[in-house]
Amino acid sequence: MPLTLISGLVPAATGDLADQVRAARPGTAVVHHDLREIRGGVVRRRLRLGDRDETTVLELAHGCVSCTLREDLLPQLRRLAGTPGVRHIVVRLDEAMEPEPVCWAIRHVLVGDRPVSDFVSIDGVHTVLDRGSWLADATGDDTLEERGLQASQDDERTVAQVALSQAEFADVLVLTGTADPWTDAKTAAVLDRVAPAALRTSRLAEVPPGARRGEVTDMHGPLLHGEPPLGSDCGVATLLFTAQRPFHPERLHDALDVLLDGVVRTRGRVWVASQPDMALWLESAGGGLGVGHAGPWLDAPDGPAWTDVSPERRTAASLxxxxxxxxxxxxxxxxTDQATPAEIDEALSAALLTDVELAAGQREWLTYDDPFGAWHEEPCEETDETQDVNVTSGTEKQ
Structure with a gap:
């Protein structure tokens, strides 16, 4: 059963896009979970199919997006996939939901004895962007709580983190509304760099060939899908920082401030001296930043076997x-936006181990104070089947 995901921070426009899909594809069922009352443990699920239009009030014990996903959305998708007359499913995501964790859950979380991906196939992810407000959202410091968009009591994400993750994961970006020429040009410059492979359009469009179609990011794979421009445009530029010596944990922690001022987006893997066997995942958006585990290195004692990782990872490791x-x-x-790539490169380079520290060896590195050693945990109890399902953030936060 083909499944389309629609995300975005503009509820009216995402609803319009879902209506366009229904009109274009008879037999389309549209599922939408309204999370505006989730802090009180209430979610409203709306299902539309043909003349059927029903809203169900769900009461969730923990009141978070992960609960909504596990307890209602995934089972609902499995049921719809077997419903006579249903030829296509659209999941219209709440403003606070990011499509990538939902796609991960569809492929990995069991409903009964099987993942939902045994019954549905993700045929595209569409994200709706408002020309007039998306750039400010993607570069601002507002939190979801300040906008009344929290997905749980403990949701500390910024609007920028959600705006960018929705855009980055899209196969098709549907631009709505209007903007002045400068905002339009700068928005295009940012999208060229954070979502270079996505088709940009002003209406419903077919997913282009070669699109990722819900393929979840390999944290040890390429940092971008597509080929972003390397030059500067409207003051927006890029930097690819690489290093084959570890960071000093405390100096890196101090240097992270450079990624919160004049930077649109940061994504990458980090080698920290005090955690020699575990890669860390670093991600920032606007005024929000998160650090999480990206899994062990291939060379780590408990690292994955070469045959268990992607060809891209094996090739990069070999080189x-x-x-x-x-x-x-x-x-x-x-x-970058207002910051320059050179100043960021300088700040990150200064946080690497010096030659003297490098020569001291791993035994000495393990004695360093490590501000990255404590991790935020989901408020919900997790089972083996649902471990690591986190639709409230793309990374764990300190």
Whole structure:
């Protein structure tokens, strides 16, 4: 059963796009979970199919998006996939939901004894952007709580984190509304760099060939899908920072401030000296920043087997393999606005171990104070089947 996801911060426009899909494809069922009352443990699920239009009030014990996903959306998708007359499913996501964790859950979380991907196939992710407000959202400091868009009591994400993750994961970007010429040009410059592979349009469009169609990001794979321009446009530029020596944890922690001022987006893998076997995932958007685990290095004692990782990861590891440190390395992609790539490169380079610290060896590195050692945990109890399902943030936060 083909499944289309629609995301965006503009509820009226995402609703209009869902209506366009229904009109274009008879037999389309549209599911939408309204999370505006989720802090009180209430979610409203609306289902439309033909003349049927029903809203169901759900009461969730923990009141979070992960609960909504596990307890209602995934089972609902499995049921719809087997419903006579249903030829296509549209999931219209709430403003606070990011499409990538939903796609991960469709592929990995069991409903009964099977994942939902045994019954549905993601045929595209569409994100709606408002020309007049998206750039301010993507570069601002507002939190979801300040906008009344929290997806749980403990949701600390910024609007920028959601806006950028929705755009980055899209196969099709549907631009609505109007903007002045400068905002239009600058928005295009940012999208060229954060979502270079996405088709941009002003109406419903077919997903282009080669689109990711819900393929979840490999944190050890390419940092971007597509080929972003390398030059500067409207003051927006890019930096790819790479290093084959580890960061000093405290100096890196101090240097992260440079990624919160004049930077649109940061995504990448980080090698920290005090955690030699675990890659860290670094992500910033506007005024929000998160750090999480990206899994062990191939060279780590409990690292994955070469045959269990993607060909891209094996190739990259082979090209940079070090006789002592193996595949450990840092790679960080940064999209800048008011900041310059040179000042960010300088700040990150200064946080790397010096030659003297590098020569002291791993035993000494393990004694460093590590501000990245404590991790935020989901408020909900997790089972083996649902471990790591987190639709309230793309990374764990300190």
């Amino acid at each position: 940079r393999w070090h006789p002592v440190f193996g595949d450990r390395a840092s790679e960080i992609f940064v999209v």
